Amino acid sequence: xxxxxxxxxxxxxxxxxxxxxxxxxxxxxxxxxxxxxxxxxxxxxxxxxxxxxxxxxxxxxxxxxxxxxxxxxxxxxxxxxxxxxxxxxxxxxxxxxxxxxxxxxxxxxxxxxxxxxxxxxxxxxxxxxxxxxxxxxxxxxxxxxxxxxxxxxxxxxxxxxxxxxxxxxxxxxxxxxxxxxxxxxxxxxxxxxxxxxxxxxxxxxxxxxxxxxxxxxxxxxxxxxxxxxxxxxxxxxxxxxxxxxxxxxxxxxxxxxxxxxxxxxxxxxxxxxxxxxxxx
Amino acid sequence: xxxxxxxxxxxxxxxxxxxxxxxxxxxxxxxxxxxxxxxxxxxxxxxxxxxxxxxxxxxxxxxxxxxxxxxxxxxxxxxxxxxxxxxxxxxxxxxxxxxxxxxxxxxxxxxxxxxxxxxxxxxxxxxxxxxxxxxxxxxxxxxxxxxxxxxxxxxxxxxxxxxxxxxxxxxxxxxxxxxxxxxxxxxxxxxxxxxxxxxxxxxxxxxxxxxxxxxxxxxxxxxxxxxxxxxxxxxxxxxxxxxxxxxxxxxxxxxxxxxxxxxxxxxxxxxxxxxxxxxx
Numbered sequence: 001x002x003x004x005x006x007x008x009x010x011x012x013x014x015x016x017x018x019x020x021x022x023x024x025x026x027x028x029x030x031x032x033x034x035x036x037x038x039x040x041x042x043x044x045x046x047x048x049x050x051x052x053x054x055x056x057x058x059x060x061x062x063x064x065x066x067x068x069x070x071x072x073x074x075x076x077x078x079x080x081x082x083x084x085x086x087x088x089x090x091x092x093x094x095x096x097x098x099x100x101x102x103x104x105x106x107x108x109x110x111x112x113x114x115x116x117x118x119x120x121x122x123x124x125x126x127x128x129x130x131x132x133x134x135x136x137x138x139x140x141x142x143x144x145x146x147x148x149x150x151x152x153x154x155x156x157x158x159x160x161x162x163x164x165x166x167x168x169x170x171x172x173x174x175x176x177x178x179x180x181x182x183x184x185x186x187x188x189x190x191x192x193x194x195x196x197x198x199x200x201x202x203x204x205x206x207x208x209x210x211x212x213x214x215x216x217x218x219x220x221x222x223x224x225x226x227x228x229x230x231x232x233x234x235x236x237x238x239x240x241x242x243x244x245x246x247x248x249x250x251x252x253x254x255x256x257x258x259x260x261x262x263x264x265x266x267x268x269x270x271x272x273x274x275x276x277x278x279x280x
Numbered sequence: 281x282x283x284x285x286x287x288x289x290x291x292x293x294x295x296x297x298x299x300x301x302x303x304x305x306x307x308x309x310x311x312x313x314x315x316x317x318x319x320x321x322x323x324x325x326x327x328x329x330x331x332x333x334x335x336x337x338x339x340x341x342x343x344x345x346x347x348x349x350x351x352x353x354x355x356x357x358x359x360x361x362x363x364x365x366x367x368x369x370x371x372x373x374x375x376x377x378x379x380x381x382x383x384x385x386x387x388x389x390x391x392x393x394x395x396x397x398x399x400x401x402x403x404x405x406x407x408x409x410x411x412x413x414x415x416x417x418x419x420x421x422x423x424x425x426x427x428x429x430x431x432x433x434x435x436x437x438x439x440x441x442x443x444x445x446x447x448x449x450x451x452x453x454x455x456x457x458x459x460x461x462x463x464x465x466x467x468x469x470x471x472x473x474x475x476x477x478x479x480x481x482x483x484x485x486x487x488x489x490x491x492x493x494x495x496x497x498x499x500x501x502x503x504x505x506x507x508x509x510x511x512x513x514x515x516x517x518x519x520x521x522x523x524x525x526x527x528x529x530x531x532x533x534x535x536x537x538x539x540x541x542x543x544x545x546x547x548x549x550x551x552x553x554x555x556x557x558x559x560x
Contacts, residue, residue: 009537009539009541009542010502010504010533010535010536010537010541010542010545011541011542011544011545012544012545013545016541063343063344063540064343064344066346066349066544068541068544068545069346069544069545222290224290253290255290256290257289257290259289260343261289261290261291261296261348262289262290262291264291264292264346264348264349265290265291265292265293265348265349268349
C-alpha cells in the first residue's frame, strides 16, 4: 500500500500534494489531495478529512475552499478524497449526477452491480486513514472530519457512527437525513436496496437522535441555498440533537448559497473548531 | 453601456458578481468578475483590478486566489476581467495557448487581423474603469492594479504608463520584459508587427527604467517557477528600477511555483499593500 505523488505545490509554507493509490476497498485507483502544513517538521499532527459533495473530486475543495491558510495557521493535515470510484464502466454509472460516478454517498453498497467497488464508507473510515498514517507523520488519535452537502452527510455519519475514531465533526450545508430526502432515497435505494432498515445507518439525524456523540458539532447552512428545503432540511438534525442532548451549533447564514463562495467564507471558523477540539 | 449580471454569490459578507457587457473597445461581449465587500454600504470604495495570465478567464482568480477575504478585510472592490476577446473566429485565434484567445497580452493590436478587436489595453485602462464607475459606488481617484504572469506584465505596464490613473501596483511572477522573452516576442510581434520600437511601450522594465512611478511596487516570484529563467527574468526589472530609483520590493519565494497555490499564499500581502496606498 503506497501513494504515488502526481504533483506537489508549495502553499502557505507547507505542501499541497495530489496522490494516486491502488485502493483495496474500492478495487481501483483512487486520487487524494493531502495538505501538509509547515508544522509537520516539528512532529506528528492531527488529521482533518474533508468529504466533498456531488460531482466533485478532491480538486474543488483543494483549489476553491482556501483551507490551506487555516490549516497552516493551526497546524493540521487536511486529507481530501474523491467522492466515488471512477472509470469502472458499470452500466448506469454515468447516467446521472446524483448516483454512481461522483456520488458514492460514503456508503458501503450491498447491491449488485455496486457492492464490489462502491465502498466509500470503508475506504474513508479504514483504508484511507491507515494509508495516511503510513505515509505522513500524523497523530492518529487526533482525527476530525468535515464536508459539504453529500460530504457533510458523509462526515456526520462517519463521526456519529465512530466516536472512537473521530474527535471532531462539522459540516457545510449537509444532507442531514439521507433516508428521507430525494437525493438520499435515490442513492440509498440504489446502493443498499429497498429495505429501509439498512438506510438508517446512513441517516445522520437518526444517528444523532440515538446519542453517543459528545463533542460540539458545527453546521453552517446558507439561507439562500437552492437545495435547502428539498434536500438539506437542517431542522431535522436540530430536532434530533435536541432530543438526545447532542451539542449542535447550527448557524443559518443569511443570503449564502450552496457554492464554494459560501464554504470559503466560513472555512476559517470550521478549521478553528476542529483545531480547538483536536489539540485540546 | 451596462452590465448584465450572470450570477451573484454572497462571499465574506459581500457579493461576488459575474457580469457580461457589450464592449465598445473590443467589439464583442466580455465577461468580468466584480467583488464588492461589505463596506460598500457605507460609501465609495477604492478599486483594485486584477489581470490574469495566459489561458485564464475571470474565473481562475475568482475561485482560486482567496482574494475576497482580504478585500472584505480592507474594504476594496476587486475587478477581474477576461484575458482577451473570445469567439471572434479570427483565423489562427485558437491555434496556440500563448497567442489569440486567452492571450491578449493587454496591448492594443495594430496589425491585421487583430487590430479591430484585440484592444485589451484600452479596454482595461479606459472602458472597464468607466463602466465600473457607472455601475458601482467607487472612488475613481483610488485605483490600483495587479496581476499574474502575463497579467503581471499587464499590470506593471498599465501602472507605469499611467501613473495619473493608478496609485498602486503589484505582481505575481510577472513577465517583466515582454519585448525580450519568447512569450512576449511572439505576442508583440503578432499584435504590433516586427517594428520593435512599438514593443517598447509594452515592456515593463523599459518603462520602469525611464522613471516616473513613485509608489512602492511589490513583486513576488517563486524560485521553483518553471517559467522563471526563460520567460519571467525578474532581475531585468530589478536592474531597471535600480537605475531609475523606482521603489521595488522583489521577493523571491523559495520553493513556490507558478500556480494559484503560490498566488493564494501571498494574496493577503498584495491586497494589504494596495489597501495601504489606496487608503492613505
